Amino acid sequence: MIETFNLKNKYPVSVCLAEGILAGLCLGMGFVIPILWPLGLGGIILCLDLIKRNPNFYKVFFFVLVVWFIKSAVALSFFLATYPITWTGLQNPLWQIIAITFYWLTGSLWLGLGGLVFVGLVLVTKKKYFYPSWLWVVSLPLFWLLGELAGAWFFSFFTSGPDSLLQTYFSIGMVGYLLANSSFGILMAGLAGVYGLTIIFVFLAATTIELFYKNKKSLFFILPTLLIIFYSNWNYFISKTVLNEKPITIFSINTKFDSSFLGKYGGQEEKHQTINKAVEKGLTYNPDYILLPEDSRYLNYNYSGIYSQVVMSHFQFTHPGTKTILIDSGRVDKEDGTAILRANIFDSRSGKLYLFDKQYLVPQGEFLPYFYGGVLRLFGLGKAVDNLSHKISYRRGPLLQTADIPDYLPGILFCFESIRPDGVRSLVKERKMPFVAHPISHAWFHSSKILWQQQDMMLRIQARWQGVPIVSAGNMMQGKLYLPSGQIDNGEVIENGDGWNITRFEF
16 A cells, blocks of 8 residues: 555645646756756656645646646647748738647647546556555556557547548657656667656656655655766767668758748749759769758659659769769649658669658648637638648658668658657668658748757657667758767768758768
8 A cells, every 4th residue: 555645734726736837847848948857857756746645536637637738838839930820821910829829739738638547547546555656656657658648649639630640659748758868868768769768757756756755864865866867977888889881971951941931932943943953062972872851852843653754764864873862752742632742762773763652641730630620710711721721731642661672772751750759660670771861841840949959859769769870851950860879960061052051971
């Protein structure tokens, strides 16, 4: 029996609410200001303390929902960087602010609902008087992880739309990402990615609060132990593997085209001219690979049907003798008015063009969710809904990444597929690959540093977990190399142009 879960000193509602708000802020601040990540441990402890001190069923559910809602809202605060969103058809700035804020807060609520699953599991086992304390400490991390996965499922449910999937991929706000700010976290990421880090972080918090309530003097043991774990240099234990017998050279082409630029008259054509200029410059160096940002559409071709061979033939004709492998992607418009996001690899070694379609579609970015479309129509914004439905009409394509392609070609992790904790794992289990190419476009987020920081952490963890390098190329962001050691290599910028640069990586 766990006596500490029957504490006599109950807090007033106002104090519990304040504690819940503080817990949520502690859990979220590390996603905005990485150096504050240890506050996440305190946030988990405060959340557990709320459960301990509130025997009332309804109150404890409400307080935990507050904690998880605030945690998610802070982590998702990069949504606010999407302003202005004139491309949506909403010209009134006030309506734009209302729409962005509504999506931000409701998205936070959907993720926060996972807290109800967590506290439900806690309360069910709390009633079991035969439940030993050691098993309680072991169970809490699993309950927390299940709660965060449930939150991701709720998010996918309420943001579902045409051809979307109900899944648990949306991992933004998972507490395991906070622990990865330490070398200990990067070391442990090799076990089970962010899933394992979440379990470890919550286990440390559960052990801390359990020992503290049993003997407050244990704090003199707990704090030094946590400091050693969090701030020691654990990089010595991370093996440094040789990635390739012969080093390979990858050029990442990065651009600066925001949503306003791309939406103006002639913006897309200017983008294509810039991309082509950068590619031609990169090819003069004869690198092994050139990676472009997502939806670059090199040569402005529609990569479908007969055009695929036309593109490859044109590339070989205009660049005879080149052995550079070019990785591009672009929108493929279908006859029914929908579109596919298709990656294409110009394999100069074999003379073939390999095509792969994006499978994880981002709500609001690549399709309009049913719920939000209905809300907009409810407020008389049907024209905006029709405009959005036409612009963001992506569907999952039929071309999958399979094992029957050469092992010198990279896997493709499309933009925002990094939020899927096992995104890279799903690629490397298919075949051997030299690296994972990650084309990105953050045109809507206007260079949000909060988003960049979280994306870096996700990719570091996935590279560490799967032992494969990840190379990114970005629009409105700088490409990077994420090594299996968990380190980030910013590369060397070798060429600069108006709205573009070429960054060189070698490993």
